[in-house]
Amino acid sequence: MFRIFSTRSAWAIVALFAAAFVLSGCGGAPSLGWSSATVTNQIVYFGGTNGRVYALSTADGALKWQYPVKDSNPFVSVYATPVIAEGVAYIAAHDAKVFALDAVSGVKKWEFATAKSIVSTPVVSGGVVYLAANDPKVYALDAASGAKKWEFALVGDVWADLSLADGMLYVASLDHKVYALDAASGAKKWEFNAQGIVTTKPVVAQGIVYFAGLSQVYALDALTGQARWDKPFDAGNWVWSNPTIVNNVMYLATLGGHVHALDPQTAKPLWSEPYKAADAIRSAIVVDAGIGYFGSDDFRFYALDLATGKEKWRTLATGGRIIASPAITEGVVYFVSHDRHLYALNAADGKTKWMFNLENNTRVTPTPGR
Amino acid sequence: MEVFAPIWNNFIYNPMVNLLLYIYVFVGNYGLAIIIFTLFIRLITGPFYAQQQKAMKKQQTLMQGKEWKEMQKKYGKEKERLAQEQMKLYKEHGVNPLGGCLPALIPWPVMIGLYQAVTMVMGAQPEQLMDLSKHLYAFAPQLAAAVPVRSEFIGFDLAATPNFAAPLTLIIPALVLASTWVQQKMTIMPQADPNMASTNQTMQLMMTVMIGMFSLQFPIGLSLYWIVFGIVGIVQQYFTTGWGNLFGTAQLATVAINANKGKKNVERK
Numbered sequence: 001m002f003r004i005f006s007t008r009s010a011w012a013i014v015a016l017f018a019a020a021f022v023l024s025g026c027g028g029a030p031s032l033g034w035s036s037a038t039v040t041n042q043i044v045y046f047g048g049t050n051g052r053v054y055a056l057s058t059a060d061g062a063l064k065w066q067y068p069v070k071d072s073n074p075f076v077s078v079y080a081t082p083v084i085a086e087g088v089a090y091i092a093a094h095d096a097k098v099f100a101l102d103a104v105s106g107v108k109k110w111e112f113a114t115a116k117s118i119v120s121t122p123v124v125s126g127g128v129v130y131l132a133a134n135d136p137k138v139y140a141l142d143a144a145s146g147a148k149k150w151e152f153a154l155v156g157d158v159w160a161d162l163s164l165a166d167g168m169l170y171v172a173s174l175d176h177k178v179y180a181l182d183a184a185s186g187a188k189k190w191e192f193n194a195q196g197i198v199t200t201k202p203v204v205a206q207g208i209v210y211f212a213g214l215s216q217v218y219a220l221d222a223l224t225g226q227a228r229w230d231k232p233f234d235a236g237n238w239v240w241s242n243p244t245i246v247n248n249v250m251y252l253a254t255l256g257g258h259v260h261a262l263d264p265q266t267a268k269p270l271w272s273e274p275y276k277a278a279d280a281i282r283s284a285i286v287v288d289a290g291i292g293y294f295g296s297d298d299f300r301f302y303a304l305d306l307a308t309g310k311e312k313w314r315t316l317a318t319g320g321r322i323i324a325s326p327a328i329t330e331g332v333v334y335f336v337s338h339d340r341h342l343y344a345l346n347a348a349d350g351k352t353k354w355m356f357n358l359e360n361n362t363r364v365t366p367t368p369g370r
Numbered sequence: 371m372e373v374f375a376p377i378w379n380n381f382i383y384n385p386m387v388n389l390l391l392y393i394y395v396f397v398g399n400y401g402l403a404i405i406i407f408t409l410f411i412r413l414i415t416g417p418f419y420a421q422q423q424k425a426m427k428k429q430q431t432l433m434q435g436k437e438w439k440e441m442q443k444k445y446g447k448e449k450e451r452l453a454q455e456q457m458k459l460y461k462e463h464g465v466n467p468l469g470g471c472l473p474a475l476i477p478w479p480v481m482i483g484l485y486q487a488v489t490m491v492m493g494a495q496p497e498q499l500m501d502l503s504k505h506l507y508a509f510a511p512q513l514a515a516a517v518p519v520r521s522e523f524i525g526f527d528l529a530a531t532p533n534f535a536a537p538l539t540l541i542i543p544a545l546v547l548a549s550t551w552v553q554q555k556m557t558i559m560p561q562a563d564p565n566m567a568s569t570n571q572t573m574q575l576m577m578t579v580m581i582g583m584f585s586l587q588f589p590i591g592l593s594l595y596w597i598v599f600g601i602v603g604i605v606q607q608y609f610t611t612g613w614g615n616l617f618g619t620a621q622l623a624t625v626a627i628n629a630n631k632g633k634k635n636v637e638r639k
Contacts, residue, residue: 031496032497034496079496119496157518159496195515196514196515197499197517214514237503238500238503240500255500280503
């Protein structure tokens with residue numbers, strides 16, 4: 001009897017631990033963030049997947065500073081890309097706080113707390129920091145002191161990056177709407193109802209604001225909010241990638257893994273067929289010298305010849321998904337992977353120059369051939 | 371895992387995510403959608419649970435019967451012989467000792483799928499909402515248009531986690547603990563072997579504490595699912611086996627322990 005019962009007990013205990021293991025892994029995708037890299041004055045700034053914001057030397061990947069500083073608790077996560085203006089780094093954490101830090105030393109100047117988390121990247125212009133939180137409100141803060149100048153209440157969360165052009169602030173929301181606010185006062189100028197959540201930055205070019213709601217891409221008059229195309233462009237799958245407009249061509253990617261090139265005046269596709277990556281693309285297509293760079297959910301980083309829409313190169317798989325947008329300067333591409341590394345690649349051939357390990361804050365020399 | 375993922379997604383996960391969203395579109399409240407969805411899944415998996423509970427009940431009746439007590443008296447000191455006789459007894463009465471476990475394992479994938487679907491549709495983390503697009507059926511665009519789901523339900527934010535700064539939210543883990551404990555207590559089978567009874571009680575406590583800990587860390591929407599899941603289980607258990615062991619301890623174990631003590635005392639004298 002003892003033998004039978006002990007076997008059953010063992011099975012039950014194994015089942016219990018298996019259940020615990022499965023359930024603990026079923027809480028959904030971890031909140032690692034999708035902060036992109038940005039480069040200013042030979043320093044690459046980015047929010048790491050470990051909840052810290054980093055500043056590294058582009059020359060050798062040496063750590064300049066991190067925030068929160070070593071030995072203090074990291075943020076829950078960082079989705080917003082650091083914004084550098086007038087020697088100040090503005091960082092917004094998912095922990096419902098925005099910080100102004102000295103861009104060179106990382107020393108805090110001020111902080112501002114919101115009532116709920118922040119995902120959207122702020123915009124800084126004319127001594128004002130504009131940010132959106134999931135309270136859900138849009139705030140205008142004095143860039144020097146962090147004092148609030150105005151706020152605008154919304155209905156839904158804002159995960160899309162903000163956009164500022166010609167004195168108007170464009171805000172895309174999960175409440176299916178895009179708002180145009182007067183940047184000076186916060187007064188609403190117009191709003192547009194899309195067919196679903198809007199998670200892309202409303203990008204403004206030549207008086208037209210472009211964004212996507214679910215799989216539909218819209219072009220609106222920036223002043224009035226009136227539609228500029230006969231009908232929205234159907235990208236075939238959800239678009240979470242910020243549109244990029246270069247040389248009068250709009251590039252955008254979908255969570256179905258397609259990259260489209262469109263005429264921004266007519267929405268007419270410019271390639272015979274969209275490029276198809278192996279998995280979803282949330283990263284924006286960052287363009288330099290006719291090449292489009294982006295990361296994908298298949299853990300790889302891609303370079304496309306934008307004249308033809310054909311692939312130039314792709315990296316071997318990193319250890320995690322790449323959902324943050326890259327930054328490129330002086331022939332080097334920087335991006336963050338969910339494998340907890342920042343990568344610096346040669347833009348010409350995709351070979352890794354160096355990596356920065358967020359687990360131990362050290363520069364890593366790549367394996368030859370990668 | 372590469373091979374397993376498409377099978378899991380196509381046959382379990384995606385249908386559940388879309389069904390849950392469809393219910394949400396229909397009723398317009400995510401809390402209500404979770405309740406209806408959990409009830410529906412419990413209905414589908416009900417026959418497996420009923421089979422498990424009947425098997426357990428049969429086994430339990432046998433263990434409380436005269437034949438088994440006589441065997442205990444006769445072979446109490448010969449553990450191996452007693453085990454053999456027990457198996458014979460099971461065979462004679464058509465009881466499969468694993469009959470209570472195997473049917474219970476069949477609905478597990480469905481339960482895990484349900485759990486994942488509730489989390490995914492809630493989209494508490496931005497990455498979850500982004501990944502949702504991979505699981506929605508293209509032929510039902512109204513489901514995508516319903517995203518994000520409104521997470522308010524009877525004063526609770528289903529996407530938030532319980533915290534001590536908002537004491538009312540702690541009611542949720544308390545309800546999870548209570549429903550899990552009651553269900554565990556009702557299900558537990560009285561055991562003749564004191565070691566086994568003790569193991570069962572420890573496991574019951576561990577399971578309850580573990581689920582309670584999870585409910586403190588997970589969004590309230592998941593806890594709502596767990597509470598409904600537990601309450602339906604309690605009702606189902608009641609109609610199959612009654613209150614079971616809810617108001618008692620592992621009685622057989624107590625009898626066995628007392629019997630053993632008595633024997634030892636007699637031997638000493």
